[in-house]
Amino acid sequence: GAGVSQSPSNKVTEKGKDVELRCDPISGHTALYWYRQSLGQGLEFLIYFQGNSAPDKSGLPSDRFSAERTGGSVSTLTIQRTQQEDSAVYLCASSTLGDTEAFFGQGTRLTVV
């Protein structure tokens, strides 16, 4: 597609449920990032995939968070046993190898009630 696509755009879930957020990066982009945007907190880095290298998971806030990237393309961010503090906008971005400009998707607004 023309840009980074994320789904769903909005997700409301009950505390304790698991959620999966999806990201379709720009075709040919080898780098993929997940960020979390909370009100007044800027963008918090979560995880970074680059080609076939081991992902940089250093930003994941707890072991309830995990992400995978299948076939070097689509990525899924999974949050298990969601908590109210997980409520935020989850942003995905992609970039090409050697070009560090990241292109962002519209985000998934997650609300945990």
Added chain:
Amino acid sequence: AQSVSQHNHHVILSEAASLELGCNYSYGGTVNLFWYVQYPGQHLQLLLKYFSGDPLVKGIKGFEAEFIKSKFSFNLRKPSVQWSDTAEYFCAVNAHGNNRLAFGKGNQVVVIP
């Protein structure tokens, strides 16, 4: 790891006023620097970037930024703002050879007609 500081998180100004947003980063090595903008209801998009060369960078919509290595700064400027510049502005940095972007907390700019 690199970190980014943005001050004056909320800025309110009138049309035609000049705008300057400060950005300081902490990292001793060679960096790439970015300003992203997020207009209301839209996704993050790149405003301008600095990789190397002329430290004064021109971006879209009349914005510019100056990299001052000795001050670890990359301040954003626009001589005369318009109502349509109302948005949130984020400074970001990554180290050469590391695509992981670190973002500041953002500046919410409101331009009053």
